[in-house]
Amino acid sequence: METILFLTPSDGALSKNALETLAATKQLADSLGATFSVGLWGDETQASADGLAACGAAKFFAVTGPEFAQSRYSTDSAAVEALCRASGATLVLGPSGSRWNRILAGVAHRLGGRADSHVTGLSVADGAPAIARWFYRQRMEGVLTRTQRPWVLALESGIAPAWQGAPGSATIEAVACTPAAPRSKVTGIESPAEDLQTIRPDADLLFVSGAGWTKKQPDGQIKTEEAQKIILDFLRLSRASLGSTKSLVDLHGEGQATLTFLSHMNQVGQTGSTPRHAKGLSTCCHGEEPHTVGWRFIGERRAISLDPNCGWARGKADVLYVADAFAVMDKVNALLAAK
Numbered sequence: 001m002e003t004i005l006f007l008t009p010s011d012g013a014l015s016k017n018a019l020e021t022l023a024a025t026k027q028l029a030d031s032l033g034a035t036f037s038v039g040l041w042g043d044e045t046q047a048s049a050d051g052l053a054a055c056g057a058a059k060f061f062a063v064t065g066p067e068f069a070q071s072r073y074s075t076d077s078a079a080v081e082a083l084c085r086a087s088g089a090t091l092v093l094g095p096s097g098s099r100w101n102r103i104l105a106g107v108a109h110r111l112g113g114r115a116d117s118h119v120t121g122l123s124v125a126d127g128a129p130a131i132a133r134w135f136y137r138q139r140m141e142g143v144l145t146r147t148q149r150p151w152v153l154a155l156e157s158g159i160a161p162a163w164q165g166a167p168g169s170a171t172i173e174a175v176a177c178t179p180a181a182p183r184s185k186v187t188g189i190e191s192p193a194e195d196l197q198t199i200r201p202d203a204d205l206l207f208v209s210g211a212g213w214t215k216k217q218p219d220g221q222i223k224t225e226e227a228q229k230i231i232l233d234f235l236r237l238s239r240a241s242l243g244s245t246k247s248l249v250d251l252h253g254e255g256q257a258t259l260t261f262l263s264h265m266n267q268v269g270q271t272g273s274t275p276r277h278a279k280g281l282s283t284c285c286h287g288e289e290p291h292t293v294g295w296r297f298i299g300e301r302r303a304i305s306l307d308p309n310c311g312w313a314r315g316k317a318d319v320l321y322v323a324d325a326f327a328v329m330d331k332v333n334a335l336l337a338a339k
């Protein structure tokens, strides 16, 4: 029988992915006929435990203390190792994210187990837990099991509906952990202004911009400044996440006039990312990679292109608008602003 532990840092309101991972853990435990426990670590853990009181966990374990407030390899990995040992877990599941992804391999090694990241599905095969993950730049899906335990997993966002439930009162089993004195000290956090942060994994919509935005338009003009304004206005009004084709982000490296807020982090496709959003809208974009690989996990797909013969937009979009994206997005922005 598996002993299952759902783990997440307790650093304020739990993330959407943490609640999705909890829902997936609960479902897996039900399928295996097993119980599961919750493990938390952070400066303060009681409020998070209370928020999850109704989730059906058999036990709540927590490592609590000011030294666990900040994201840091040494303290995070020590806390998680202690939680895994205290719970005796054979299966450990946490939400993908910088904090969990950084430590899972190290923790699995210390426990003599195995780790897998980018897990996109959980199932039961012949009575044993199995995971799904994608290979070869998201082109093939594999389902695998392992005999080694503990098996430490990082679950991708978007694979289960987020757990919801009323807060209550949870009884925590405190787990002792004394990490080595940290060599690094967090003195503050610097992050770009919210409007400069164009990659928004939790957004409902992925807006993909293509190189057409910077190309000569039917009136003979290049309108990069105008394109920049239209796209930024749209992102501000819709809170969509911004993806880009490779051609467009590559222009920057070639010193050509381009959209200044784009970087390779925005690139979707075979050599970019394959984000998960409910909807996608590609604009001024012709390539295979953004329309097939980049859109692999997008629910409903639409495209705006001047090219009525673009086979990728026609073949991969649910709705194709053969239209000038400048005119369409201008109108969309006006409608959104009026709302």
Ligand SMILES: Cc1cc2nc3c(=O)[nH]c(=O)nc-3n(C[C@H](O)[C@H](O)[C@H](O)COP(=O)(O)OP(=O)(O)OC[C@H]3O[C@@H](n4cnc5c(N)ncnc54)[C@H](O)[C@@H]3O)c2cc1C
Residues within 6 Å of the ligand: 209, 210, 211, 212, 213, 215, 217, 244, 245, 246, 247, 248, 267, 268, 269, 270, 271, 272, 273, 283, 284, 285, 286, 287, 288, 289, 290, 304, 305, 306, 307, 310, 323, 324, 325, 326
């Ligand atoms: C090994 C390999 C890996 C690759 N990986 C990736 C990847 O990860 N991601 C990726 O994106 N690409 C990738 N590529 C490149 C990819 O094949 C395409 O070349 C690229 O995506 C094309 O970019 P684009 O659609 O922005 O530009 P273009 O092909 O130049 O298309 C621009 C489109 O904009 C349209 N347009 C112009 N003006 C307007 C307007 N006003 N309104 C509406 N439409 C307009 C044009 O009609 C045209 O269809 C890869 C290629 C290789 C070989």
